[in-house]
Amino acid sequence: MAKKRYQIIAEELLLQIEQGRWHAGQKLPSLRSLADQKQVSISTVQQAYWLMERRGWVEAKNKSGFYVSSDAVLETQLPRKPGCKIIPCGLSQWRISLNSTNHDPDEIPHLFGRATPDLTLSSLNPLKKSLSRLARSANPISLGYGALQGVDSLRQQIARRMIDGGCKVLPQELIITSGCQEAICCALQAVTQPGDIVAFDSPTYYAIIQMIEAMGLQALEIPADPTTGISIGALQLAMEKWPIKVCVLTPNFGNPLGYLMPDEDKKKIIDLLNLHDVPLIEDDIYSDLDFRPGRPKAIKAFDTEDRVILCSSFSKSVVPGVRVGWVIPGRYFEQVEQQKYIVSLNSATLPQLAMAEFLEGGHYDRHIRRVKQLYAHRRDLVKDLIRKYFPKGTRISCPKGGLMLWVELPQSIDALKLSTAALKQGISIAPGPMFSVSDKYSHYFRFCYGSFDEIKDIAAVEKLGELAYGLSKL
Amino acid sequence: MAKKRYQIIAEELLLQIEQGRWHAGQKLPSLRSLADQKQVSISTVQQAYWLMERRGWVEAKNKSGFYVSSDAVLETQLPRKPGCKIIPCGLSQWRISLNSTNHDPDEIPHLFGRATPDLTLSSLNPLKKSLSRLARSANPISLGYGALQGVDSLRQQIARRMIDGGCKVLPQELIITSGCQEAICCALQAVTQPGDIVAFDSPTYYAIIQMIEAMGLQALEIPADPTTGISIGALQLAMEKWPIKVCVLTPNFGNPLGYLMPDEDKKKIIDLLNLHDVPLIEDDIYSDLDFRPGRPKAIKAFDTEDRVILCSSFSKSVVPGVRVGWVIPGRYFEQVEQQKYIVSLNSATLPQLAMAEFLEGGHYDRHIRRVKQLYAHRRDLVKDLIRKYFPKGTRISCPKGGLMLWVELPQSIDALKLSTAALKQGISIAPGPMFSVSDKYSHYFRFCYGSFDEIKDIAAVEKLGELAYGLSKL
Numbered sequence: 001m002a003k004k005r006y007q008i009i010a011e012e013l014l015l016q017i018e019q020g021r022w023h024a025g026q027k028l029p030s031l032r033s034l035a036d037q038k039q040v041s042i043s044t045v046q047q048a049y050w051l052m053e054r055r056g057w058v059e060a061k062n063k064s065g066f067y068v069s070s071d072a073v074l075e076t077q078l079p080r081k082p083g084c085k086i087i088p089c090g091l092s093q094w095r096i097s098l099n100s101t102n103h104d105p106d107e108i109p110h111l112f113g114r115a116t117p118d119l120t121l122s123s124l125n126p127l128k129k130s131l132s133r134l135a136r137s138a139n140p141i142s143l144g145y146g147a148l149q150g151v152d153s154l155r156q157q158i159a160r161r162m163i164d165g166g167c168k169v170l171p172q173e174l175i176i177t178s179g180c181q182e183a184i185c186c187a188l189q190a191v192t193q194p195g196d197i198v199a200f201d202s203p204t205y206y207a208i209i210q211m212i213e214a215m216g217l218q219a220l221e222i223p224a225d226p227t228t229g230i231s232i233g234a235l236q237l238a239m240e241k242w243p244i245k246v247c248v249l250t251p252n253f254g255n256p257l258g259y260l261m262p263d264e265d266k267k268k269i270i271d272l273l274n275l276h277d278v279p280l281i282e283d284d285i286y287s288d289l290d291f292r293p294g295r296p297k298a299i300k301a302f303d304t305e306d307r308v309i310l311c312s313s314f315s316k317s318v319v320p321g322v323r324v325g326w327v328i329p330g331r332y333f334e335q336v337e338q339q340k341y342i343v344s345l346n347s348a349t350l351p352q353l354a355m356a357e358f359l360e361g362g363h364y365d366r367h368i369r370r371v372k373q374l375y376a377h378r379r380d381l382v383k384d385l386i387r388k389y390f391p392k393g394t395r396i397s398c399p400k401g402g403l404m405l406w407v408e409l410p411q412s413i414d415a416l417k418l419s420t421a422a423l424k425q426g427i428s429i430a431p432g433p434m435f436s437v438s439d440k441y442s443h444y445f446r447f448c449y450g451s452f453d454e455i456k457d458i459a460a461v462e463k464l465g466e467l468a469y470g471l472s473k474l
Numbered sequence: 475m476a477k478k479r480y481q482i483i484a485e486e487l488l489l490q491i492e493q494g495r496w497h498a499g500q501k502l503p504s505l506r507s508l509a510d511q512k513q514v515s516i517s518t519v520q521q522a523y524w525l526m527e528r529r530g531w532v533e534a535k536n537k538s539g540f541y542v543s544s545d546a547v548l549e550t551q552l553p554r555k556p557g558c559k560i561i562p563c564g565l566s567q568w569r570i571s572l573n574s575t576n577h578d579p580d581e582i583p584h585l586f587g588r589a590t591p592d593l594t595l596s597s598l599n600p601l602k603k604s605l606s607r608l609a610r611s612a613n614p615i616s617l618g619y620g621a622l623q624g625v626d627s628l629r630q631q632i633a634r635r636m637i638d639g640g641c642k643v644l645p646q647e648l649i650i651t652s653g654c655q656e657a658i659c660c661a662l663q664a665v666t667q668p669g670d671i672v673a674f675d676s677p678t679y680y681a682i683i684q685m686i687e688a689m690g691l692q693a694l695e696i697p698a699d700p701t702t703g704i705s706i707g708a709l710q711l712a713m714e715k716w717p718i719k720v721c722v723l724t725p726n727f728g729n730p731l732g733y734l735m736p737d738e739d740k741k742k743i744i745d746l747l748n749l750h751d752v753p754l755i756e757d758d759i760y761s762d763l764d765f766r767p768g769r770p771k772a773i774k775a776f777d778t779e780d781r782v783i784l785c786s787s788f789s790k791s792v793v794p795g796v797r798v799g800w801v802i803p804g805r806y807f808e809q810v811e812q813q814k815y816i817v818s819l820n821s822a823t824l825p826q827l828a829m830a831e832f833l834e835g836g837h838y839d840r841h842i843r844r845v846k847q848l849y850a851h852r853r854d855l856v857k858d859l860i861r862k863y864f865p866k867g868t869r870i871s872c873p874k875g876g877l878m879l880w881v882e883l884p885q886s887i888d889a890l891k892l893s894t895a896a897l898k899q900g901i902s903i904a905p906g907p908m909f910s911v912s913d914k915y916s917h918y919f920r921f922c923y924g925s926f927d928e929i930k931d932i933a934a935v936e937k938l939g940e941l942a943y944g945l946s947k948l
Contacts, residue, residue, distance in 0.1 A: 098815065102622050105615060119614035131609035131824070138602050140593035140925075141579060143795040148576045178652050178797070182818040194668045194690060211816050216668060321617040323652070323822045341572065342685050343817055344656040348797045348825065350605070451614075 006047035113428030150176025166301025183311035183327035186339035196245035203435030229261035253286035258399025322351035389465025403450035480521035587902030624650025640775025657785035657801035660813035670719035677909030703735035727760035732873025796825035863939025877924035
């Protein structure tokens with residue numbers, strides 16, 4: 001699946017658009033001038049522009065050339081003065097989340113609502129084999145209560161891999177958890193008391209909101225840019241104004257925006273944390289799903305005072321079903337370790353041993369190379385389908401990694417209604433209101449393409465588009 | 475391992491002692507009169523008395539006969555006016571718990587501190603085989619995020635078994651958790667707000683105390699009788715006096731006392747809960763380890779208003795390593811379900827499927843029959859060893875099920891010091907201060923005999939006794 005020349009040119013142009021070199025409505029270079037510049041044929045440039053047109057990034061205007069589309073990228077949400085309030089989300093909001101993500105595939109065959117990776121790949125076979133062999137020969141130690149901190153061999157493997165994210169961590173500095181959710185939950189519980197203010201980017205992963213509510217905390221939403229992430233300016237203002245107790249961020253391909261925070265911003269965040277003596281809970285779960293080679297740095301890579309609590313798991317990169325995650329609590333090690341103990345004692349041993357073998361044997365690297373290509377392809381495919389089947393004015397995020405798209409519908413379309421109507425057709429999506437304590441995402445939804453099936457799922461996107469059209473006319 | 479006649483007679487007498495028919499210091503029937511009464515030979519009665527003497531229940535007085543030993547059973551803790559305070563336990567107390575339970579068997583070969591079942595039995599093989607087969611052929615559904623509530627087949631099996639405990643529950647009324655700890659944690663979080671008062675029996679499972687502290691709750695210890703459990707009178711007084719938000723109890727073979735609450739008391743507790751509109755978190759984890767046939771009823775069996783949240787797991791009856799537990803939240807279903815979602819999403823699917831097969835195939839019943847005999851034997855063996863090797867005045871609980879003994883040392887012996895000294899010899903015990911927010915158990919410890927090994931562990935009990943002797947002389 002090596003990329004064709006025209007695809008590379010299209011992506012270069014898109015990057016320039018996203019970086020602000022070309023603005024909405026601006027004319028792009030002519031076919032001839034770009035062909036000269038890139039040393040390719042005119043037809044190659046034409047193919048590149050046609051691809052960009054199909055994806056909705058550019059518009060062809062009758063014979064005068066190609067222009068940057070007015071809805072090429074999601075509008076940047078301008079920093080606003082953030083409000084601080086006890087969040088109103090409760091059981092009903094939680095019920096929406098559950099309805100959008102917790103389905104039996106037999107009942108809802110098109111599960112675009114949940115960020116599940118592809119679980120059908122043969123590159124997962126070594127993991128199944130390890131699990132099978134380890135279970136058959138399980139000794140009393142692996143059937144018993146394991147060490148609270150987790151299996152040593154796995155901690156070693158994870159510590160080694162964290163170097164790619166710019167983090168120097170010793171195996172004994174990390175604790176294995178039952179998935180990333182448990183890691184975040186323990187971290188948040190460890191550093192807060194009821195009533196404390198938690199700052200996070202908006203829109204954000206809905207479970208963060210539900211944790212904040214369940215723990216009696218206060219939510220402070222900070223606006224985020226769909227390309228570069230949380231507004232540093234807004235965060236700075238908020239930290240000056242409010243006694244923020246902890247920040248929660250997913251800097252790399254986060255949920256739902258999929259943005260990639262520039263390293264420069266990561267450094268600035270560390271400066272802010274240090275200045276105000278605040279810890280950060282960093283969700284690193286999507287970082288290995290960078291569509292380019294390698295992975296971006298974690299914010300923790302720039303952490304000079306050991307105040308970042310990095311949380312992650314193999315749920316997005318490998319499989320969620322084994323529930324193997326980890327937390328690197330930094331200076332909060334003892335508090336987080338105690339929380340892990342209280343919440344569920346140790347995590348299951350056998351899946352940890354199997355995952356350690358998967359990493360040691362090089363199977364993880366092979367699997368990751370495979371899924372990066374696959375997900376990049378699915379991102380493009382699904383974007384094309386949404387462009388094709390959804391009402392004019394629909395805009396889509398441009399994640400450079402991860403498993404999901406954030407889709408802005410024309411303002412008249414209620415995403416909750418779309419979600420309800422879609423479920424009746426066997427299709428799940430995650431409606432915008434799940435991702436915020438405010439009501440500003442009523443016409444947004446998250447679409448997860450990780451397990452998108454090119455045979456059985458394309459018609460479902462068409463159906464979803466039809467439903468959106470229907471709702472736009474109401 | 476059918477019981478001999480003399481063993482049965484000894485146990486009948488012990489039961490009468492525990493029920494108060496014979497008091498400490500009282501003369502027991504003569505050999506001849508008891509032989510007549512039981513229609514057995516005098517030598518059989520003599521064997522019964524000798525057995526009781528070895529166990530420390532009776533004392534032979536020169537030729538005048540056998541008397542009930544003054545330390546035959548643990549002293550009943552008289553109901554006192556319970557105090558209510560923010561508990562002082564913190565990281566240091568938690569560290570003690572961790573040091574006493576979280577060990578690598580390579581470093582600490584004699585793990586009497588942790589309530590681990592026997593993990594070496596061949597009756598566990600069908601579980602390993604199921605796990606192995608299921609892992610090898612794992613489909614995308616079992617590798618993905620499963621249903622939040624858990625696997626249907628397992629919920630059906632558990633619901634069916636709950637009938638033995640007197641509970642009529644539908645499969646959809648229970649939620650699978652990652653062990654009993656997660657079940658209790660979710661239940662407690664679901665029904666409390668910071669500052670609320672939680673009532674529990676004393677001594678109690680240490681993790682309850684740590685949860686109370688971590689959640690900012692207030693602890694109210696209610697005295698408990700080592701044979702029948704929590705003092706109903708004291709609980710009644712406490713509920714009249716304090717705005718108790720929730721009670722936490724383990725009525726059957728609980729941790730650490732191992733008492734068995736009479737059904738009459740279970741009913742009385744339900745009456746109190748109904749009267750004061752209070753929920754109960756019932757830990758049912760040891761109930762299947764009744765040394766008699768069958769299992770005792772749960773408090774939930776008498777629950778007329780659906781206010782008991784029953785928590786349990788297979789960690790004591792089968793293996794802890796797979797982390798499969800469950801919660802039956804009654805009227806608090808939605809709140810507990812939300813907590814489970816927040817804490818760790820769903821639990822791993824493959825171990826649930828394997829456990830369902832273990833139950834469906836009758837392997838669970840066979841395993842339970844085996845371990846009941848084994849643990850009853852180990853209880854007696856370890857009691858004999860403690861009698862033999864520990865200082866005069868040491869008293870031991872008489873659990874009729876479960877995995878542990880509660881040992882009272884002569885008052886001068888500091889159990890924490892004993893624990894520290896024992897660890898240096900490769901022996902772990904759980905010192906009394908772990909089990910209370912007060913300081914009244916400084917000369918107690920918990921001894922878990924579930925995985926006691928008759929070959930390698932006997933010398934360790936002797937060593938422990940020597941250490942206790944040494945400390946008694948300080």
